[in-house]
Amino acid sequence: MPGAASVRNVPAMNVLWASAAVLGAIVVATAVGLIWRARVGRIRTARGGAPGAELVRVAAVHGGLGDHATLLQFSTEFCAPCRSTARVLAELSERREGVAHVEVDLTDRADLARRLGILQTPTTFVLDPAGRSRARIGGAPRLGELVALLDSLEADRVAA
Amino acid sequence: MSQLDPVTRGIDPRSPRFGAGVTAVLLLVDVFLGVAGVHGIALILLAALAVLFGWGAFAGIRRHPYGAIFRALIRPRLQPPTELEDPTPPTFAQGIGLVITGIGALVGLFVPVVVPIAAGLAFVAAFLNSVFGYCLGCQIYLALVRAGLIRRRAATV
Secondary structure, three states, X not given: OHHHHHHHOXXXXXXXXXXXXXXXXXXXXXXXXXXXHHHOXXXXXXXXXXXXXXXXXXXXXXXXXXXXXXXXXXXXXXXXXXXXXXXXXXXXXXXXOOEEEEEEEHHHOHHHHHHOOOOOOOEXXXXXXXXXXXXXXXXXXXXXXXXXXXXXXXXXXXXX | OOOOOOOOOOEOOHHHHHHHHHHHHHHHHHHXXXXXXXXXXXXXXXXXXXXHHHXXXXXXXXXXXXXXXXXXXXXXXXXXXXXOEOOHHHHHHHHHHHHHHHHHHHHHOOOOOHHHXXXXXXXXXXHHHHHHOOOHHHHHXXXXXXXXXXXXXXXXX
16 A cells, blocks of 8 residues: 555654644644633723723613623624523523623624624623623633622622 | 523533544644655545534534544543533534635645645644633634624614
């Protein structure tokens, strides 16, 4: 078989290069994965985000703002983490009074994705009762950080 | 509350990640062969992987042979899944794999150096999916939506 013969006749130098390529691919992929994992789901707090009015309109159309906070989640249907995120956020809004969960499918709203600069799904905005964007979360949210943020929003509201 | 109806019954989410792991290893073998200069075998392997991606993309992820291997050999050794997953996203991801490896194999017929490059790109995607649970298909789908290439119906809001 000519194929088997050609494998045996590969020069040692080529094997060296090939091993380096394989190692390089593993290193690059691992580095990308570690960077992604360090960032995904982190809560980025915002002070009175500019797209607030747009977000309020979207939330209003899809069910309205919550009394304490609104979790406005943007998804697409070809997105596995969007499904699990929707489950987690819906559960959270059921458990906490005054917290609403609103999910919007961007497949119908490419214009929104562009205006809000959404580059990944799920992307979740946390709106306060006035409809200001208080945080933005790219990827499946870290539940502990999200709960802490909701606690602080609620404390603000009680203090006010 | 599950939105999975009987027609699109959920799959074990570990099954596509297992499949991506097998694919990643085979793609790495392909990178090795391509760079080592064993062009013929590298091309055949990449074409075979493209066929497997096509199988998953067109027949659906649940009919993919890796899924059968997972159910027969791996699943019995694991705890039952904590949740089931919609098969649509991993099926879409198979289509992306088909595009990358398919173009790589076709162009590789004439330009052999393209074979390990395509295999390397597909490897990174499969590796990230398998090891980190990263969903490249999600990003690409959204990019297609933003570019206006995917649209279901006119915006109403």
